[in-house]
Amino acid sequence: MTSSTPDSTRPLEGLRVIDLTRALAGPYGTLLLAGLGAQVIKVEDPRGGDLARDNSPYVGRDGVVVEKRHDDDISISHLTRARGKYGVTLNLKDPGAGEVFADLVRNADIVMENFTAGTADRLGVGYAAARAVNPGIVYCSLSGFGADATDGGKAMDVIIQALSGAMYTSGEPGHPPVRIGVPIADMLAPVFAVIGILAAIEQRHRTGEGQHVDVSMLGALTSFVAIENWAAMASAGMEARTGLTVQRLSPFGVFQCADGYVAIVAVHEKLAQGLFRAMRQPELGDEPRFATRDARVANAEMLEATINAWSRTLPTAEVVALLEAEGVPVAPVRHPEEALVDPRVVARGETVAVAHPSYPSEVKLRSVGVPIKFSAAHTGFDDIMPIAIGEHNASIYRDILGYSEERIAALHRTGTI
Amino acid sequence: MTSSTPDSTRPLEGLRVIDLTRALAGPYGTLLLAGLGAQVIKVEDPRGGDLARDNSPYVGRDGVVVEKRHDDDISISHLTRARGKYGVTLNLKDPGAGEVFADLVRNADIVMENFTAGTADRLGVGYAAARAVNPGIVYCSLSGFGADATDGGKAMDVIIQALSGAMYTSGEPGHPPVRIGVPIADMLAPVFAVIGILAAIEQRHRTGEGQHVDVSMLGALTSFVAIENWAAMASAGMEARTGLTVQRLSPFGVFQCADGYVAIVAVHEKLAQGLFRAMRQPELGDEPRFATRDARVANAEMLEATINAWSRTLPTAEVVALLEAEGVPVAPVRHPEEALVDPRVVARGETVAVAHPSYPSEVKLRSVGVPIKFSAAHTGFDDIMPIAIGEHNASIYRDILGYSEERIAALHRTGTI
Numbered sequence: 050m051t052s053s054t055p056d057s058t059r060p061l062e063g064l065r066v067i068d069l070t071r072a073l074a075g076p077y078g079t080l081l082l083a084g085l086g087a088q089v090i091k092v093e094d095p096r097g098g099d100l101a102r103d104n105s106p107y108v109g110r111d112g113v114v115v116e117k118r119h120d121d122d123i124s125i126s127h128l129t130r131a132r133g134k135y136g137v138t139l140n141l142k143d144p145g146a147g148e149v150f151a152d153l154v155r156n157a158d159i160v161m162e163n164f165t166a167g168t169a170d171r172l173g174v175g176y177a178a179a180r181a182v183n184p185g186i187v188y189c190s191l192s193g194f195g196a197d198a199t200d201g202g203k204a205m206d207v208i209i210q211a212l213s214g215a216m217y218t219s220g221e222p223g224h225p226p227v228r229i230g231v232p233i234a235d236m237l238a239p240v241f242a243v244i245g246i247l248a249a250i251e252q253r254h255r256t257g258e259g260q261h262v263d264v265s266m267l268g269a270l271t272s273f274v275a276i277e278n279w280a281a282m283a284s285a286g287m288e289a290r291t292g293l294t295v296q297r298l299s300p301f302g303v304f305q306c307a308d309g310y311v312a313i314v315a316v317h318e319k320l321a322q323g324l325f326r327a328m329r330q331p332e333l334g335d336e337p338r339f340a341t342r343d344a345r346v347a348n349a350e351m352l353e354a355t356i357n358a359w360s361r362t363l364p365t366a367e368v369v370a371l372l373e374a375e376g377v378p379v380a381p382v383r384h385p386e387e388a389l390v391d392p393r394v395v396a397r398g399e400t401v402a403v404a405h406p407s408y409p410s411e412v413k414l415r416s417v418g419v420p421i422k423f424s425a426a427h428t429g430f431d432d433i434m435p436i437a438i439g440e441h442n443a444s445i446y447r448d449i450l451g452y453s454e455e456r457i458a459a460l461h462r463t464g465t466i
Numbered sequence: 467m468t469s470s471t472p473d474s475t476r477p478l479e480g481l482r483v484i485d486l487t488r489a490l491a492g493p494y495g496t497l498l499l500a501g502l503g504a505q506v507i508k509v510e511d512p513r514g515g516d517l518a519r520d521n522s523p524y525v526g527r528d529g530v531v532v533e534k535r536h537d538d539d540i541s542i543s544h545l546t547r548a549r550g551k552y553g554v555t556l557n558l559k560d561p562g563a564g565e566v567f568a569d570l571v572r573n574a575d576i577v578m579e580n581f582t583a584g585t586a587d588r589l590g591v592g593y594a595a596a597r598a599v600n601p602g603i604v605y606c607s608l609s610g611f612g613a614d615a616t617d618g619g620k621a622m623d624v625i626i627q628a629l630s631g632a633m634y635t636s637g638e639p640g641h642p643p644v645r646i647g648v649p650i651a652d653m654l655a656p657v658f659a660v661i662g663i664l665a666a667i668e669q670r671h672r673t674g675e676g677q678h679v680d681v682s683m684l685g686a687l688t689s690f691v692a693i694e695n696w697a698a699m700a701s702a703g704m705e706a707r708t709g710l711t712v713q714r715l716s717p718f719g720v721f722q723c724a725d726g727y728v729a730i731v732a733v734h735e736k737l738a739q740g741l742f743r744a745m746r747q748p749e750l751g752d753e754p755r756f757a758t759r760d761a762r763v764a765n766a767e768m769l770e771a772t773i774n775a776w777s778r779t780l781p782t783a784e785v786v787a788l789l790e791a792e793g794v795p796v797a798p799v800r801h802p803e804e805a806l807v808d809p810r811v812v813a814r815g816e817t818v819a820v821a822h823p824s825y826p827s828e829v830k831l832r833s834v835g836v837p838i839k840f841s842a843a844h845t846g847f848d849d850i851m852p853i854a855i856g857e858h859n860a861s862i863y864r865d866i867l868g869y870s871e872e873r874i875a876a877l878h879r880t881g882t883i
Contacts, residue, residue, distance in 0.1 A: 218647025
């Protein structure tokens with residue numbers, strides 16, 4: 050095998066994943082499994098591989114570029130999502146694919162796929178086929194609306210955001226809904242898929258049997274939305290969407306500075322008084338309209354205007370410093386580039402540096418890490434990835450499945466791998 | 467014990483969790499563990515319990531009310547977050563608490579807490595104390611900035627949203643950032659905590675040892691934000707924030723209808739032509755400004771205006787039907803109340819009904835479920851919860867720890883429990 054280092058201090062050491070996923074949601078799930086120490090074998094179509102390989106921008110010998118210029122330019126999407134994974138080819142539509150798939154499954158603990166519901170079964174690589182050769186297999190399907198959906202349309206992130214209610218809850222009252230800039234529908238479902246996989250692995254310790262784990266993007270995001278008591282709030286006359294601030298907790302929310310925005314939380318008495326001191330207007334705390342929590346809520350609009358009139362004259366850093374000095378929870382609204390290099394986040398590996406394996410880039414790229422720290426284990430990504438399609442065909446098919454050189458060559462000739 | 471039904475077909479059957487968490491983030495994590503079949507014992511301060519018990523609105527004999535009217539009115543926050551958990555009291559500041567905590571940990575697999583960083587250790591209920599009595603314990607700390615943070619300020623959801631960059635990425639270019647209406651910072655960290663706990667349990671199968679699992683709200687959300695290649699996009703001249711639409715994929719995003727909004731994705735040639743047919747303007751596909759993908763991106767603003775001019779004259783349902791007939795991905799932007807009762811989501815238990823144990827409510831309450839389906843296991847919540855503080859003191863302290871009635875009575879008298 051290549052540079053993967055066996056390490057008993059990785060939580061999922063010893064578990065092998067056959068990864069049939071493409072695009073974002075599925076590959077992010079198997080990325081987490083790899084980061085936790087599982088061996089992930091990414092299976093790509095020999096006729097082009099994962100579509101994410103063609104996502105702009107790319108990185109290569111000319112640095113970051115919008116259009117691919119050289120054969121060894123790599124899509125940053127692929128670079129970040131395929132980290133720590135082995136890559137083999139297998140054309141699932143080829144008549145010889147079933148046997149190779151069966152051999153992979155026989156030697157694995159987990160399969161994950163994110164085809165449109167029903168497709169994996171049609172291709173002969175669904176749970177039934179996997180279980181037939183390995184009853185211990187934990188097989189995870191990730192789809193838009195569930196593995197049992199009959200109207201399995203394309204489930205892009207923005208479609209799921211719209212259906213889930215998440216989009217409606219964001220934004221100003223009376224204004225349009227807001228598309229959340231982070232693809233949370235794509236990202237959340239695989240996180241639950243990983244939970245489902247690990248829970249099924251735990252159950253397998255008791256029963257010896259694997260099972261099918263089925264996660265829906267719509268279900269995952271809608272379940273998050275369901276943490277708020279929407280029906281109760283509506284019946285109590287509370288707004289579902291309150292914009293930058295929440296007036297029933299006033300002062301609470303986002304306020305304007307001269308050069309940006311800050312989030313401020315001063316719901317309780319002590320904090321509100323601290324805010325007024327920071328504003329150099331401690332007398333506000335004695336005014337009947339702002340003197341009690343109920344009064345501040347009743348006069349929230351006036352209070353927010355008063356705060357904004359103060360904060361928008363000052364730089365963000367100064368507003369933050371003044372409020373911190375009074376112990377009032379405050380934070381600047383940061384640009385993602387700044388957030389990704391927060392020293393705390395960097396130190397904990399919650400974001401990690403990524404780079405083209407051959408060409409340094411002037412643009413420092415950071416990407417998603419594993420946001421979990423273990424006292425007796427470590428997380429992170431082995432220095433391995435399928436740069437070329439089928440990069441690890443020889444090592445996986447030979448070393449793990451025991452295929453002969455002749456057989457591997459024959460599978461290449463027939464276009465099976 | 468009470469009505470909990472032992473069931474070998476729940477993934478985490480047999481695992482016991484000592485739950486020191488309060489408010490939202492921690493209790494949501496242990497809720498997921500309970501939904502997956504772990505036995506969760508919620509530990510509350512006898513002098514008032516979880517603060518979420520005082521969150522408005524409440525439900526009780528008068529239905530849903532904003533202010534608590536009767537002793538048996540229950541905060542809907544508590545009703546939804548304490549489902550499926552046992553409840554005991556323990557005053558962690560009492561001199562006798564350490565011994566009781568040690569006995570709980572000795573009989574458990576998992577401890578979870580979400581105090582401000584450092585507090586659990588100061589109270590004598592940190593990882594070191596837990597490990598001393600049970601080296602197999604998996605101990606999870608959930609905090610704003612990590613268990614090692616020295617500036618462990620209050621980490622409310624809105625503060626973390628601001629710091630993570632998530633807020634910045636949402637909204638229209640040149641406009642203020644957007645507070646995401648769902649408390650994603652509070653919700654995401656516990657999901658990673660559950661992954662960390664299950665991964666540590668898996669490692670324990672190999673090593674026999676537990677460990678400390680440490681998840682930060684800032685790290686969890688920032689890692690999500692890091693899936694987009696912000697630095698690369700910036701260097702390639704791509705905007706971090708593009709509002710309701712993404713013009714480099716045009717037509718892509720949210721469009722206005724007469725009575726609401728729809729999300730439409732028609733990036734590829736076939737879909738764009740389908741959209742133009744649905745608009746009853748198939749000739750747009752022949753116009754040079756919209757005829758190719760590059761042309762549509764170059765003229766995105768004009769294209770979006772053309773689509774909006776059509777869609778805003780029609781009801782949402784009609785726009786959805788017309789586009790569906792042409793196979794173009796489309797979805798209405800739904801209100802959360804509508805999203806939570808989507809028959810697909812209801813059937814899969816991704817949202818579930820909740821109710822006051824004694825009083826039916828005219829307002830039908832739905833809350834977060836477990837968004838994972840297993841073929842050989844089931845998820846969901848036992849019909850048990852700590853309505854009163856210390857509701858299950860007798861059964862837990864007697865049946866699990868083996869305390870005598872006299873000892874339990876004495877612990878009550880000293881205010882320890």
